[in-house]
Amino acid sequence: MAVKKHELVHDNRNQLDLTALAQYIQLMNDQPSYLPPPNELVKNCQDIVKCLARASGNEDQLWNLLQSVEVYLHRIVNSVHRSVRHEIVTAILDKFYSFISDPQSDACPATSVVLIVLDGSNSEATLSAARWLVQQGQNGPAGAGLRASLSCLYRWMYEWHGTPALGDWVLAYIKALEENERFDILIEVSVDNLSRLFLAMKDPIGLRQSVADVMFHILAALRESTEALDRISPHVGHVLVNLAADSGQWSRQLLQNVVDILTATIDRLLDTLKGDALDVFRDKYSEIILCLERHMASRDCRYLMLPPWRARNVCLTTMNASAPMRKVGLLNLGNTCYMNSVLQALLVTRQFSTHVVLRMNAVPYWSKMGILFAKMMHSITTKLNPDEFFAVVKPPFFTRNNQHDSSEFLGYLFELLQSYEHGSDRNFDYSRPAGLSGVNRMRAIVNSNNAQSSNSNDNENGDQGPNQPPVSPRPSSSAGGSSSSGQKRPSSDPESHVLPKKRIRIESAFLRRDSFIDSMFGGVLLTRVECTECHSSSLSRDVFRDLQLAFPEKPEGWQHNVQNLLEYYCSKERLNGDNQYECRDCGGLRDAERSVLIETTPKYLILVLKNFKFDPKLQVQTKLLHSMYHNHTVTLPTVRSQADHSAYALYAAVIHTGTTLDSGHYYTVAKDNDQWHMYNDDIVSVTNESELNGLNRASTPYILFYRRTDIEEGTAPSLEELPPRLQESVMAHNKHYVETIKKRRLTRP
The missing domain is CATH 3.90.70.10 (Cysteine proteinases)
Known part of the structure; x- marks a missing residue:
């Protein structure tokens, strides 16, 4: 059956038309036996990514469109020849990365729906895709694209709940960065976003397991960072109270993980201090220490098996007061x-x-x-x-x-x-x-x-x-x-x-x-x-x-x-x-x-x-x-x-x-x-x-x-x-x- 070609998206922010995209997707879904030629299919998939990245609206407003996009993309990757499928997935990921690695793009979180082209049941496949994107980012100076993309993914996590697989994807991306030893990027971007991510646990009922896994992975990896502790310290008491107030098994598990990780963080930092510095630390974080003491740490949290992130280029600065003041x-x-x-x-x-x-x-x-x-x-x-x-x-x-x-x-x-x-x-x-x-x-x-x-x-x-x-x-x-x-x-x-x-x-x-x-x-x-x-x-x-x-x-x-x-x-x-x-x-x-x-x-x-x-x-x-x-x-x-x-x-x-x-x-x-x-x-x-x-x-x-x-x-x-x-x-x-x-x-x- 012949299907009229549709121009999905013009590269003009003022002419962006989600309605045209919705009509095209619906037309494709109504004709399950028809697919465009491979070259046109690849271009249309890239246009879908572009259109979603520039979209606006909340989950309720975009829900019907996103469901149609998921159905369409899922049908494509399960219908085409393996070689064409690889080309489509690569093109989608490439366009996807071009938006999340642009710090000025304000890519809509709805863009994450295109990750449906990855096999969510296969964690190794997701990790392989994340490795490929990290490798793309290695070509830029100082990993600037990696830094921007990780920041974008974190933003989506606390702004958007319409993509169930988003947490799994973010965790895979973090692991890919760890494999490449990009700890400087992981520490900097994670600390910058830590406060808002941590606050997501105030509402345990709406928190997905995949998002919690990301949160605990970050907290455990930053357990040697005083700056990370400073970012969450104003919210620790409130989060612990909220988790303790809910008697459900999920909230109890979240509470135990938070207590275990933060207790290990406090202990780790205390071990590095002596004398006056130790007293200053105890005074500064006395409220957190008191909150943690009200709960029993099991010290058996699986996240604490993760190695801590440590920046590679740590510069030496000594504070020896005996250095001469003479200027030469x-x-x-x-x-x-x-x-x-x-x-x-x-x-x-x-x-x-x-x-x-x-x-x-x-x-x-x-x-x-x-x-x-x-x-x-x-x-x-x-x-x-x-x-x-x-x-x-x-x-x-x-x-x-x-x-x-x-x-x-x-x-x-x-x-x-x-x-x-x-x-x-x-x-x-x-x-x-x-x-x-x-x-x-x-x-x-x-x-x-x-x-x-x-x-x-x-x-x-x-x-x-x-x-x-x-x-x-x-x-x-x-x-x-x-x-x-x-x-x-x-x-x-x-x-x-x-x-x-x-x-x-x-x-x-x-x-x-x-x-x-x-x-x-x-x-x-x-x-x-x-x-x-x-x-x-x-x-x-x-x-x-x-x-x-x-x-x-x-x-x-x-x-x-x-x-x-x-x-x-x-x-x-x-x-x-x-x-x-x-x-x-x-x-x-x-x-x-x-x-x-x-x-x-x-x-x-x-x-x-x-x-x-x-x-x-x-x-x-x-x-x-x-x-x-x-x-x-x-x-x-x-x-x-x-x-x-x-x-x-x-x-x-x-x-x-x-x-x-x-x-x-x-x-x-x-x-x-x-x-x-x-x-x-x-x-x-x-x-x-x-x-x-x-x-x-x-x-x-x-x-x-x-x-x-x-x-x-x-x-x-x-x-x-x-x-x-x-x-x-x-x-x-x-x-x-x-x-x-x-x-x-x-x-x-």
Whole structure:
């Protein structure tokens, strides 16, 4: 029988018609002997997923439609040939994942009805499908899609009760993430959603076994997390009272599991504490402890057989109060202020510098940095010569007698360190060129380009030396391994143009799970392009280790600030004219809107202010002298799931001083142990937080370092805590300094 083809769904949110979908499904169900051709069948199934994802309405309103969809999909997977069935299931899951992994899609929970294509009676088949989706998500940077999809599935669990198999699917997805050791994602997303999931147990009658299994699996896996306990502590008493009030067998079983898991959590955390910390913990959670004591823990809960989730990249921070307060400067070796300034900022990034000295002392290049950091922490002098470190880490394309861009050096340094994170320092040959993994070895052409660019010799006063070429910092270049995609209006911004020869572009890389550099400084950008005609959209994810902020055009005298620059960076941008977007759904070039959000926030946020522009008439780079307020706290424009991790506080800034690029000098102001200091090469002086906004217009903050507000910093490790090799190096350095002073005294007239 011939059946008229129906257009199920237009890729236009304003034209979405559930009625058309319902009519089509009903027509198909009324003709049980007819099925469309395989290629049309696959397309129709994908359209069903798309239509449901964009639907609105509660379970009652969608009930009849969802029943019809279930019948239709169930008939398909049981009627077609096995090869076609595989193609249909794969297409449905692929489209399903595209919606749940988009943090801005607000996919309707009714979409979960398409999971009927999986054999719910076969837990291994469900787990295999979950493994396939997790594998798809592994291709994205830092598992950003995995994070968004898990958050979406959790949301559906406490918003939707119309898909009985949803809990089984979520549990399979969690197990697939565990198999891939994505504990960082599991911990972060589960803790964020834990409070609302836990509250589902207030109504035990409406709670399905599959949802309870997910809830207890999460609670048991987070039993070593104080943050997880904090999220549910306001609700524990209320939930226990509700469960105890119902004498039914189901409620009793739920109550026993909650008591067993929370008792094990309290005991586990208490075992890690001593002295005052133990008393503080008991006082803080006294109400929970009292509630649990009213019920008898069996300590025989099957969920406690699960291993706890533990994040892999746990950073070392020690809180030893004996760490020295002395601040050590770095000698300027003629033109090395661009490196000195960066090193001072990284030193006060305590989780980073502590990890370097305690964990990386047998790794190429890291070990050299560890020796320098250890001396900066524990030298008895106030000045250090960084020559040994700079000799091996200075980029080969940076010429010895010229000033260079501090942000380019920082990017190169990160890429160099990441390339050798898992190497061995034993018999390492530093005379050979470094083998970098993500910068295409910084092609030799860069060296020739640099040689043609304007540079200046930086003396200790920051003035241009006689007969020296002019300085050429290149602020538009992206930090190593970072992404410059998403830079605001790169083709039209009049203040972001630089000479192409002088620009160094480093290939973007994905966040590496095993990379400490990425765990500290790496974040993920989510770029959305939406066609203004059919309203379909495409997503791309990219990694950054810095964000380079351009200045929007504003009236003369306008005061910019960092927060506004961040919002401008992420604001919508029109793509038209020669810059039109090729829409796959429309099949041609169309006007579109592009916007950027931060999908994964870094622990440490590095912002580069694009204070320089190229003057095409004069053929030189000039410096922008905008009026600027440098916020001490900023909030990143993020996706909803990252809202709790979007606040940052300033702790360091690299400043470029000079009225033009014909001369210049870099220095750093940084906060450590609640005290701000100015690090001007080997001269270190106390300053205050108002320093950044009290500078003259020729001194412009260039690289800003922000710490996420949920990151706790300790002080520097004591000398006794350092590895023996570093202790010996520091003590030999201090001994040499003392002997030098003695000799000077003896030779005085």
